[in-house]
Amino acid sequence: MADLALRLAHATAGYDGTPVLQDVTGQVRAGETVALIGPNGAGKSTLIKAVLGLVPVTAGTITVLGRAPAAARRDVAYVPQADTLDPQFPISVAQVVLMGRYRRTGWLRRPGRTDRRIAADALDLVGLADRARVRFGALSGGQRQRVLLARAIAQQPRLLLLDEPFNGVDVVSQDALLAAIGALIRQGAAAVISTHDLALAHLACDAACLLNRHVHGFGPVREVLTPALLRAAYGSQALDLRGDRVIVARP
Numbered sequence: 001m002a003d004l005a006l007r008l009a010h011a012t013a014g015y016d017g018t019p020v021l022q023d024v025t026g027q028v029r030a031g032e033t034v035a036l037i038g039p040n041g042a043g044k045s046t047l048i049k050a051v052l053g054l055v056p057v058t059a060g061t062i063t064v065l066g067r068a069p070a071a072a073r074r075d076v077a078y079v080p081q082a083d084t085l086d087p088q089f090p091i092s093v094a095q096v097v098l099m100g101r102y103r104r105t106g107w108l109r110r111p112g113r114t115d116r117r118i119a120a121d122a123l124d125l126v127g128l129a130d131r132a133r134v135r136f137g138a139l140s141g142g143q144r145q146r147v148l149l150a151r152a153i154a155q156q157p158r159l160l161l162l163d164e165p166f167n168g169v170d171v172v173s174q175d176a177l178l179a180a181i182g183a184l185i186r187q188g189a190a191a192v193i194s195t196h197d198l199a200l201a202h203l204a205c206d207a208a209c210l211l212n213r214h215v216h217g218f219g220p221v222r223e224v225l226t227p228a229l230l231r232a233a234y235g236s237q238a239l240d241l242r243g244d245r246v247i248v249a250r251p
């Protein structure tokens with residue numbers, strides 16, 4: 001279907017022939033935000049890598065924007081955790097965001113005026129226009145996460161994949177991240193957000209994929225993030241459930 005950003009059909013994926021994800025089925029529509037929830041080692045990052053075409057699908061299919069994952073890379077942006085990047089790397093905030101244009105323009109072409117404007121707009125969207133010339137590593141963790149989101153937005157993706165973007169992020173940066181993701185979604189993009197924060201999933205996402213090697217639930221947040229399904233997915237891992245309300249899952 002034309003408005004499907006991501007379609008998983010009985011997908012199995014893993015490393016060196018050993019499956020991590022098994023029989024994963026579900027879909028993400030254009031304009032939809034989906035929380036990817038599951039305990040440590042559930043395979044959330046593996047699923048994101050499979051959607052990026054970096055981990056092979058050994059059974060079933062993953063279809064990204066109607067194409068095989070590797071063929072859709074240009075239209076898919078990935079936001080890694082900010083603390084996985086070396087903060088000592090001598091590069092300015094503006095340069096980091098401009099890197100988002102390379103997937104569109106190719107690494108060999110110098111970015112032009114339009115690329116610089118799109119990158120500047122993306123930085124503005126995350127509320128850091130005034131930090132363009134600052135060294136990336138000189139920013140706070142939350143600000144670095146916003147810059148990485150701006151880099152992804154500058155790519156003008158139709159599918160945005162975020163790996164635990166709110167980990168250790170201050171409230172101001174969290175609000176800025178959510179606002180910028182929301183703006184992209186309103187333009188018709190889809191987002192998949194891996195997170196351990198169930199309250200945030202309720203707040204910011206339309207749907208949830210509850211994962212632990214296989215899918216325990218994939219659908220509207222209220223139907224999937226129920227105490228029964230969360231207990232089934234998390235098993236013995238710590239989970240703070242208060243009455244019928246899920247407060248937070250501990251990473």
Ligand SMILES: Nc1ncnc2c1ncn2[C@@H]1O[C@H](COP(=O)(O)OP(=O)(O)OP(=O)(O)O)[C@@H](O)[C@H]1O
Nearest residue numbers: 015016020038039040041042043044045046047251
């Ligand atoms: N490059 C790799 N080679 C082999 N096995 C891997 C590799 N990366 C991850 N795994 C294994 O795949 C399983 C799922 O890991 P993954 O990182 O996808 O889980 P996760 O849900 O993202 O966990 P976390 O919440 O801790 O980040 C783990 O058992 C892990 O050891």
